[in-house]
Amino acid sequence: xxxxxxxxxxxxxxxxxxxxxxxxxxxxxxxxxxxxxxxxxxxxxxxxxxxxxxxxxxxxxxxxxxxxxxxxxxxxxxxxxxxxxxxxxxxxxxxxxxxxxxxxxxxxxxxxxxxxxxxxxxxxxxxxxxxxxxxxxxxxxxxxxxxxxxxxxxxxxxxxxxxxxxxxxxxxxxxxxxxxxxxxxxxxxxxxxxxxxxxxxxxxxxxxxxxxxxxxxxxxxxxxxxxxxxxxxxxxxxxxxxxxxxxxxxxxxxxxxxxxxxxxxxxxxxxxxxxxxxxxxxxxxxxxxxxxxxxxxxxxxxxxxxxxxxxxxxxxxxxxxxxxxxxxxxxxxxxx
Amino acid sequence: xxxxxxxxxxxxxxxxxxxxxxxxxxxxxxxxxxxxxxxxxxxxxxxxxxxxxxxxxxxxxxxxxxxxxxxxxxxxxxxxxxxxxxxxxxxxxxxxxxxxxxxxxxxxxxxxxxxxxxxxxxxxxxxxxxxxxxxxxxxxxxxxxxxxxxxxxxxxxxxxxxxxxxxxxxxxxxxxxxxxxxxxxxxxxxxxxxxxxxxxxxxxxxxxxxxxxxxxxxxxxxxxxxxxxxxxxxxxxxxxxxxxxxxxxxxxxxxxxxxxxxxxxxxxxxxxxxxxxxxxxxxxxxxxxxxxxxxxxxxxxxxxxxxxxxxxxxxxxxxxxxxxxxxxxxxxxxxx
Numbered sequence: 252x253x254x255x256x257x258x259x260x261x262x263x264x265x266x267x268x269x270x271x272x273x274x275x276x277x278x279x280x281x282x283x284x285x286x287x288x289x290x291x292x293x294x295x296x297x298x299x300x301x302x303x304x305x306x307x308x309x310x311x312x313x314x315x316x317x318x319x320x321x322x323x324x325x326x327x328x329x330x331x332x333x334x335x336x337x338x339x340x341x342x343x344x345x346x347x348x349x350x351x352x353x354x355x356x357x358x359x360x361x362x363x364x365x366x367x368x369x370x371x372x373x374x375x376x377x378x379x380x381x382x383x384x385x386x387x388x389x390x391x392x393x394x395x396x397x398x399x400x401x402x403x404x405x406x407x408x409x410x411x412x413x414x415x416x417x418x419x420x421x422x423x424x425x426x427x428x429x430x431x432x433x434x435x436x437x438x439x440x441x442x443x444x445x446x447x448x449x450x451x452x453x454x455x456x457x458x459x460x461x462x463x464x465x466x467x468x469x470x471x472x473x474x475x476x477x478x479x480x481x482x483x484x485x486x487x488x489x490x491x492x493x494x495x496x497x498x499x500x501x502x503x504x505x506x507x508x509x510x511x512x513x514x515x516x517x518x519x520x521x522x523x524x525x526x527x528x529x530x531x532x533x534x535x536x537x538x539x540x541x542x543x544x545x546x547x548x549x550x551x552x553x554x555x556x557x558x559x560x561x562x563x564x565x566x567x568x569x570x571x572x573x574x575x576x577x578x579x580x581x582x583x584x585x586x587x
Numbered sequence: 588x589x590x591x592x593x594x595x596x597x598x599x600x601x602x603x604x605x606x607x608x609x610x611x612x613x614x615x616x617x618x619x620x621x622x623x624x625x626x627x628x629x630x631x632x633x634x635x636x637x638x639x640x641x642x643x644x645x646x647x648x649x650x651x652x653x654x655x656x657x658x659x660x661x662x663x664x665x666x667x668x669x670x671x672x673x674x675x676x677x678x679x680x681x682x683x684x685x686x687x688x689x690x691x692x693x694x695x696x697x698x699x700x701x702x703x704x705x706x707x708x709x710x711x712x713x714x715x716x717x718x719x720x721x722x723x724x725x726x727x728x729x730x731x732x733x734x735x736x737x738x739x740x741x742x743x744x745x746x747x748x749x750x751x752x753x754x755x756x757x758x759x760x761x762x763x764x765x766x767x768x769x770x771x772x773x774x775x776x777x778x779x780x781x782x783x784x785x786x787x788x789x790x791x792x793x794x795x796x797x798x799x800x801x802x803x804x805x806x807x808x809x810x811x812x813x814x815x816x817x818x819x820x821x822x823x824x825x826x827x828x829x830x831x832x833x834x835x836x837x838x839x840x841x842x843x844x845x846x847x848x849x850x851x852x853x854x855x856x857x858x859x860x861x862x863x864x865x866x867x868x869x870x871x872x873x874x875x876x877x878x879x880x881x882x883x884x885x886x887x888x889x890x891x892x893x894x895x896x897x898x899x900x901x902x903x904x905x906x907x908x909x910x911x912x913x914x915x916x917x918x919x920x921x922x923x
């Protein structure tokens with residue numbers, strides 16, 4: 252039994268469990284985590300409505316260009332809260348670790364979580380650690396659950412969509428999914444392509460402050476990508492959404508590599524991108540706001556909401572019209 | 588590909604994912620879950636302080652006498668909130684499923700979660716579903732994260748312990764851990780022994796209502812069992828705790844089987860037991876309250892708090908004194 256690997260006894264609730272939690276997690280995580288180690292994290296909820304969301308992260312590989320499972324686990328839940336119009340305040344982090352997992356990797360991941368949480372301005376307020384035997388999990392899975400307070404400026408929801416509203420995206424799509432797939436296929440990325448994984452709460456907060464009720468609806472573009480999210484939006488709101496293919500920002504290297512791998516960027520996962528459906532009257536202002544924030548240089552207006560019954564249409568560069576559906580190709584498991 | 592098993596494409600965020608979530612989870616879970624399927628569950632926090640706690644459940648086997656991983660995942664988090672003095676309101680539930688997992692088992696587990704949540708009076712308000720490939724997880728892991736509001740009658744914490752306080756337990760110990768171990772060892776339990784897995788929030792609510800600030804501290808007796816929890820309590824509060832071994836309720840069949848398996852009931856996990864440290868003045872009243880609730884017939888006063896520096900002592904039936912430490916024997920992995 253080498254000392255630099257996670258042992259089964261790190262998970263039995265005894266002395267070694269306490270040591271692991273203290274030395275790997277608590278000394279890195281800010282705020283309440285130490286008090287939460289026992290049972291619950293207690294806090295005074297700020298005034299206003301609250302939001303909760305949960306997500307498990309099972310990504311493979313654990314480290315990838317542009318991030319790692321820890322950064323992803325913080326960004327994913329922060330972003331789910333943010334697109335719901337909530338200001339993220341607290342996260343819990345629960346780890347399922349395979350026996351034999353290298354301790355230095357766990358430390359690197361914990362450090363990455365701590366750094367990303369500080370960047371987003373959230374506190375990792377509680378946690379849980381379980382260890383399973385060799386072959387009973389694939390290295391490491393992380394669950395994060397987030398608590399936030401709804402931004403008073405937010406009046407968003409599928410029911411808010413109106414014909415004439417415009418669809419904005421905050422940057423180029425497909426990078427996260429492709430970076431993962433390329434690494435799995437052991438393609439040489441030559442540093443050109445990395446995951447877009449980043450917390451979105453600050454840009455969304457600015458957008459809501461600027462445009463208020465002009466922002467009708469937001470979603471982050473994770474599993475299933477842009478097309479799946481907008482198809483769900485169209486169905487959920489009972490409208491038609493028409494996308495202009497030439498306006499959708501896709502970097503050249505993403506286009507090329509996606510073609511090589513037989514993948515469609517419209518369905519590739521992103522971890523730092525979201526769509527905002529906004530009132531036409533605030534669209535230009537909203538676009539400028541997105542462009543001013545990190546990673547938003549390629550933000551664009553990419554589509555429009557029409558009266559309809561749940562269709563998502565893509566107007567192609569050559570003037571054709573394609574109906575897009577939910578993702579239904581070969582699954583890309585463990586992409587997030 | 589048989590239709591009655593979970594497929595990788597159930598986890599890709601597309602049409603099949605939606606179908607799985609709708610048909611297995613949403614139709615069983617009350618309340619907000621359907622709206623939370625997209626991003627976040629939004630609610631109005633009731634007045635008062637709030638508590639959050641998280642736990643992952645990796646138990647093996649998934650079904651055991653007295654419960655299953657679903658019941659356990661609800662009870663575990665409900666109980667963590669309850670012993671913190673919080674009234675549990677909402678849970679999130681996140682599933683990591685191994686490809687090929689039988690759908691009918693997933694349905695049975697979801698039904699069990701729904702039933703237990705109703706019993707405890709909590710709403711399963713959001714969720715997440717991930718599928719990993721064969722051999723990348725062992726069947727099913729569940730994370731639950733809970734949100735509750737602190738009971739106004741609760742004034743509890745390690746700092747509240749005073750010399751002279753008494754330690755109560757709400758019933759006999761060791762049953763959960765032993766039921767799991769016996770099933771793993773394929774011992775015939777002949778129905779004598781089953782997990783004590785149950786939500787504790789109602790009995791704890793009654794106890795707080797009755798005894799108010801007379802209740803100093805509570806903890807549920809999961810990983811590491813009674814001894815580990817009380818050792819942590821003694822250390823954390825900087826007191827000595829003395830247990831009277833003959834007063835600790837352990838059923839005869841647990842005693843016998845634990846001996847056979849070489850296990851110590853003091854360190855076995857429980858999923859429906861907690862300790863309450865109470866002011867001596869309310870101890871008899873508190874004991875009656877515990878005895879009136881389901882599973883509390885064997886509730887007992889088992890120890891006392893003294894001035895000290897973190898020791899947990901066991902006075903044995905023969906008058907000897909044993910110092911107890913955190914669990915440090917052979918690990919019993921995946922017991923909860």
